[in-house]
Amino acid sequence: MATAVTELAEQRGEQLKRDNIVIRTYDLWKTYIMGDQEINAVSGVDIEIKRGEYVAIMGPSGSGKSTLMNLIGCLDSPTRGQYYINGSLVSEMTDDQLARIRNKEIGFVFQTFNLLPRASALHNVELPLIYSGTPTDVRIERAKTALRQVDLEERMYHKPNELSGGQRQRVAIARALVNNPSILLADEPTGNLDSATGNEIMTLFERLYSQGNTIILVTHELEIAMHAHRIIHVRDGKVEKDELTPHAK
Secondary structure, eight states, X not given: OHHHHHHHHHHHHHHHHHTTEEEEEEEEEEEEEETTEEEEEEEEEOOEEETTOEEEEEOOTTSSHHHHHHHHTTSSOOSEEEEEETTEEGGGOOHHHHHHHXXXXXXXXXXXXXXXXXXXXXXXXXXXXXXXXXXXXXXXHHHHHHHHHTTOGGGTTOOGGGSOHHHHHHHHHHHHHTTOOXXXXXXXXXXXXXXXXXXXXXXXXXXXXXXXXXXXXXXXXXXXXXXXXXXXXXXXXXXXXXXXXXXXX
């Protein structure tokens, strides 16, 4: 029986690869036990995101969007249901396997930047490559290339406290790009920035999308979500609406 289930999962994974689908969830749930209560933070979510899409996941506080982001980013495991990245069934993986998927397939951009304060921009961008065992000369060149992508080559030896908020977020985006991930996953990436700097970062995301990157933006702000080409609205742990924006091709 287990073999049959495994074969079915492999066949489904191969079909997803052929269809160029980078993310696919089937009846995904995340349930928390609080005392004698069950809280369904994510309730039977089915989503499909193709390679090269620019998608916003949007919802108010408590809607389940952050939990869904944690599941998509392999930071958490579902209670039930299936989740595939690039045809691999990650919902059945061990913690060690999930860590490898996170480092290889997903580039994270967080609201709070999460940079090492005493390290240069170049070293901050190198970090994912250090974890993956990339040789020094290769990782330095790749980190420099990533910084060029976000127009920060001339600031590569500066530390975070020597950079503006927008520049720090650019360093974080370069770090997310350095492993050539399948998905760029951005959680409220303009939340700590003023509106003008936030617009600059959103313009950068549009450029990265036009270069072929798959971008998933998690936000509670409609104005930010509208920069994407598709919005998945989440409410009460469910997909309420899935729509294209005027930017969609």
